Amino acid sequence: MSELAERVLKGELRALSRVLTLLERGDPAAAEAMATLDPYTGAGYAVGITGPPGVGKSTLVDRLTEHLRGLGLSVGILAVDPTSPFTGGALLGDRIRMQRHYLDDGVFIRSVATRGQSGGLPRIVKSMVRALDAAGKDVTLVETVGVGQTELGIMGVADSVVVAMTPESGDSIQTLKAGVMEIADLYVINKADRDGANQLSAAVTAMLQLSDLSDAWNPPVLLTQAYANVGIEELWDSVTAHRDYMNDKGGLEKRRAERRRAEFLETVQEELHRRITERLENDAELGELLRQIDGKVAEPYGAAMGLLANEGGLANLAGE
Numbered sequence: 001m002s003e004l005a006e007r008v009l010k011g012e013l014r015a016l017s018r019v020l021t022l023l024e025r026g027d028p029a030a031a032e033a034m035a036t037l038d039p040y041t042g043a044g045y046a047v048g049i050t051g052p053p054g055v056g057k058s059t060l061v062d063r064l065t066e067h068l069r070g071l072g073l074s075v076g077i078l079a080v081d082p083t084s085p086f087t088g089g090a091l092l093g094d095r096i097r098m099q100r101h102y103l104d105d106g107v108f109i110r111s112v113a114t115r116g117q118s119g120g121l122p123r124i125v126k127s128m129v130r131a132l133d134a135a136g137k138d139v140t141l142v143e144t145v146g147v148g149q150t151e152l153g154i155m156g157v158a159d160s161v162v163v164a165m166t167p168e169s170g171d172s173i174q175t176l177k178a179g180v181m182e183i184a185d186l187y188v189i190n191k192a193d194r195d196g197a198n199q200l201s202a203a204v205t206a207m208l209q210l211s212d213l214s215d216a217w218n219p220p221v222l223l224t225q226a227y228a229n230v231g232i233e234e235l236w237d238s239v240t241a242h243r244d245y246m247n248d249k250g251g252l253e254k255r256r257a258e259r260r261r262a263e264f265l266e267t268v269q270e271e272l273h274r275r276i277t278e279r280l281e282n283d284a285e286l287g288e289l290l291r292q293i294d295g296k297v298a299e300p301y302g303a304a305m306g307l308l309a310n311e312g313g314l315a316n317l318a319g320e
């Protein structure tokens, strides 16, 4: 039993915040907390909002939060930001856009840095979503930015995935071809006040019809003006329609089971990778092997396979 987790279950936001920090650091106490929290997960619903920078994702999250609060629902927000000197400003912008919710106890906001990983979605977000669920958040909104594009990894995090586009970015249709159609449960064309919104909407709808799988969910294409609070209620209604569809067809259970398995496998892989890298950098014997490889005394492919083939080699490498 984790005392910290018990405080999370009682709704203490500071304890929740602490658990997320422990998760980010890979602290063993995080594992203990997650074990206590896990039985209390499942009632919450996670919505991913992805799309290129500047399409209005943060504004959509802000407006959706306002709408959800009006419905009496508690909200968790995870804003994933690629950390780089260039996006510092974007993060600050997000903070300002969501500022009014910081004073509301029913809203929990956290930004998550991608820590220079390939820009993808940090695997820890999966665990964070579960922590927020256990903490009693009715809805968790996850905002993600890929590097200048849509984050396909959001599929592994959210129950419903909203792909946001705008008529301003001319390459929108191009984006659709890059795997987006497999992950989008709903399309939002934001900045519908701008020229070209209806054309874009028609183009997306046409693409969807080409790939229509009759009895499967048909992703709606919605027009919003997030900054003017237009289309937000319809967006939420469409999310709940998708949620109901997923519940009826059993897709939700399957998606969540896959996500749990992925969380496990990714954690093992990433943790192994981290430990092995650390070993390779600090172990004297391995250091010698690395020098032999550098100096063409040892052959790289054979040396790697030899290391792993040797009795307990992998365990030795992975051990702390």
Ligand SMILES: Nc1nc2c(ncn2[C@@H]2O[C@H](COP(=O)(O)OP(=O)(O)O)[C@@H](O)[C@H]2O)c(=O)[nH]1
Binding pocket: 051, 052, 053, 054, 055, 056, 057, 058, 059, 060, 090, 093, 094, 097, 190, 191, 192, 193, 194, 224, 225, 226, 227, 228
């Ligand atoms: N014209 C117009 N601008 C919008 C709309 N929604 C958001 N914006 C503006 O678009 C800019 C980027 O919004 P933001 O939410 O930070 O985008 P994000 O990078 O996707 O999170 C901000 O200046 C918003 O005020 C909209 O519906 N119409």
Ligand SMILES: [Mg+2]
Binding pocket: 057, 058, 059, 090, 094, 143
């Ligand atoms: Mg944003």
